[in-house]
């Protein structure tokens with residue numbers, strides 16, 4: 001039997017009795033990163049990268065049982081060597097290498113190969129079997145350099161500030177928000193973070209991530225205004241659900257933008273109230289996916305988590321690899 005198999009609960013190493021990002025409750029779960037479609041509640045015991053521990057506790061509860069691992073440090077379970085390597089996706093994200101009697105597997109989790117200056121950069125790991133994600137596994141997905149995107153974001157903010165209009169930028173609270181915060185031009189105005197993002201920021205700052213200053217919006221925007229924070233040139237970073245709450249109303253009329261890889265395929269009419277879309281993703285684009293797969297030297301590729309059919313077919317037909325689809329139900333996934 002192969003060292004790693006795909007089960008209804010997710011990828012499983014029977015020799016180590018270890019699941020990777022399992023879908024339902026198991027005894028031992030190795031979690032590649034703390035996004036909700038990978039880190040689920042209810043596991044008896046968690047293993048994750050040391051910089052994921054506190055964010056995992058923030059999301060799943062302080063009382064979870066969790067073992068921290070550093071990148072490159074090996075843990076042994078019933079003869080299986082388990083090692084984490086940087087995945088470059090979001091702070092604390094890791095690829096998992098499992099090795100037993102000369103058979104080596106790497107499970108990528110979510111990743112991007114281009115460094116963003118915040119999260120430790122992706123490392124190619126040699127293996128025989130590689131499990132890759134494929135969130136943006138179509139040739140139309142090709143990202144521009146992040147500097148160009150952040151220049152665009154700062155220009156948009158500057159234009160709004162010049163006419164006294166607040167700016168609101170949507171971003172999920174682990175990874176995207178901090179990556180945005182790191183590159184905003186603070187000479188334009190004040191940056192305010194929604195409470196959910198503020199909580200993640202504090203935990204990640206304590207783990208050593210540096211992404212600059214911000215104002216804590218968790219007590220409400222009216223409160224900040226009363227304290228003298230100017231609203232007409234501010235930039236608010238918040239998750240999408242904040243737009244449906246009263247929290248946003250003290251801002252009055254504002255310009256709204258979204259930052260996501262999906263903005264590459266959305267027509268402006270589809271954005272539902274969003275004035276501006278910035279194409280910025282924490283996942284690999286099409287060239288990065290292929291580069292990552294080839295960089296492992298693996299002959300056996302298992303494609304999951306996205307446009308798996310398209311990527312697997314390309315790897316088979318154009319690259320001669322033994323590539324197959326292993327896909328959990330799309331219903332299990334949540335948008336990041």
Ligand SMILES: [Zn+2]
Pocket residue numbers: 033035089110336
């Ligand atoms: Zn993720």
Ligand SMILES: [Zn+2]
Pocket residue numbers: 035037038110305336
């Ligand atoms: Zn994911």
